[in-house]
Amino acid sequence: MGKHVVVIGAGPAGLETSACLAKLGFNVSLVEKEEIIGGHLKKWHALFPSLLSGHDALEGIKKGLNDNIKIQTSTKVTGLEAVNDYFTVTGHNGWQAKAEAVVITTGFQLFDARRKEEYGYGIYENVITSADLEELFASGKALVNRHGNKPERIGFVHCVGSRDEKVNNLHCSKVCCITAVKQAIEVKQMLPEAEVFCFYMDLRMFGRHYEELYKEAQEKYSIQFIRGRLSESTEDKDGHIIVKVEDTLLGKPLKIKVGLLVLMVGMESTAKTKSLTKRLGLQQVSDGFIQPLEEVVRPNYTEIPGVFVAGTCSGPKSVSDTLADARSAAMAVGDYLKK
């Protein structure tokens, strides 16, 4: 067919969309702002629910890449213009590509946990994020806190930056509940004597095997799930984190001392996604994610013919949902370019 598609963003969605488009016979330019492709996945140690390693998942996705895909890394997209049924995409370094269709796969950014000031991230050394913990897992190092001690108690705080009007994020990030369950189990596997607490609002175990994993966390690993949102965390003289939380099922306030507190940071739309949305004149939605033309049956189309979306730039998704969405986007592009 020889038609050309530009895919913006080489995370799982961009890689899978490109691979599928190439298989359909299109020439693809995949442009990525970072030096190395793979997005957040390249830093993620293991994926729920099967504990497939992030590295293996990424390598699996990359197997689909072929010579029809030109990958342009270290390039920030600064221009996207539509002229006479063609799109011209320009990078900050002068890179340019012309295409009949564009797929936006700019992904998400992790919520900056410092915005939940009361949790003390960036101030108290033993308050870390789920992403920090994943990096620690990936490093293969022993699980010790920032003071070099094995934590006797570890707390996980759900919904950090999600479903929280105070930080202007009403949306659910979908993946944090099951990630917390997964990480809590991994922690128990590394430190069987440790007590692990998950502080949650609701547990949204929507995916296949998620509920089983949650049950296993309680029955096999004795992880304690406490329904209540943290009011604050502080640090004691020895660097422990003192957590104040209400157990809303018991109706009692709790104060718990933990050696490590993990904040389950949610997904947010990126500045790049927002600027692209604005530049293209797409509908601005309060959560910042790209609004597809129709969410149920045409989730990859936008208001602009020839511009498509895939992955988490149109809302939080797991990796498996992202890949399915990417394939769906490739089919939509194929459909569009046949006409």
Add this chain to the structure above:
Amino acid sequence: MKLEGKRLIWQDYQKEIADDHYFYARSCIRQTFFPGAEAIFIKILRDELGKDIHDEQHHTSCTGIGYHSDVVPFDTTMTVVARQFALMGEAGYENYAASCVTSFGLYTEILDTWHHFPETEARIREFLFKATGREFKKPRNLAHASDIIYKFRHQIAAKAKYKLVDKNTGEPLKVVEHIGCHYSKMFPHKGIGGAEYPYVLSGMIEAWGGEVIDYPERRHCCGFGFRQYVVQANRGFSLSCSKKKFDSMEPYEPDMIITNCPGCPMFLDRWQYALSEMEGKTYGKGNHGIPVFTYEEVAGLIMGYNPWEIGLQVHQVPAEPLLDKIGIPYDISQKFKGKNGEDIGIPESPSYLKFYAE
């Protein structure tokens, strides 16, 4: 603890504080609790910093305690506050400086209410005019008095005779800072440093040579939550709040506590006495308590003002151990002498808390 993390947050919570020409509204209760504090504020501003400050005689309570205790309706409160603003305008001022943290919070709340509901402001203007024939302009700048001392903390440090430093060891004094809840917990952006890691007092402590202690119950209420104290049946809860804080700060061996609210120094000071009488427990070494100060008193102390002229003799927890540590001289024979050398009476010595009198 990473101080850089706090500094990043502090950058986000700065605000405009007028440079001069303040209309000063005093607190209902501070002149009884800590009688020197407001006088020192005016003296420092006028005599040390050369600022113009109007000490209004005719303003009333802002009704804050009644408002927060649900005995004064909001419309009444807003009308009373509108009258204070009218007095400011009549005196020729537009920068309002509130001595009380609750007043400051209440003024902030009212200005914010009027911003979002202009029809409410119009209604209050009508109430005020009907009741008093007065009209008002909203302040160009609203600050708590501690904001103003914070603004000039380096100038005060430059003129100071003493530092918050142990004269024997040369080490900075370990200082607990405690801000009043109404300073920034309701409107974090109206307080220096925000609500979680407020900087208004920490900035003074740093500038004056001390070291700030961050302890687990730092954010906890001092015990003056109005319903805890005003409702007599709840006073045990008030005492428990203070005790929780003392137990939490004790391992850090603080040399002093600095506060910016009318109620906090009162409760953190007086409840140390109550706890010592109830449990025989004191929170400083050698039967000493942890001396508690208002920020004005501390500013006055480092400027070299006579401790008895700034009212330290009415503190329940004696300030003498701290004065000795810094090297501030005092004449114990004058401690309980009034303004003209009149004997104001020596209180009974507590059972446990070490007491200083001639």
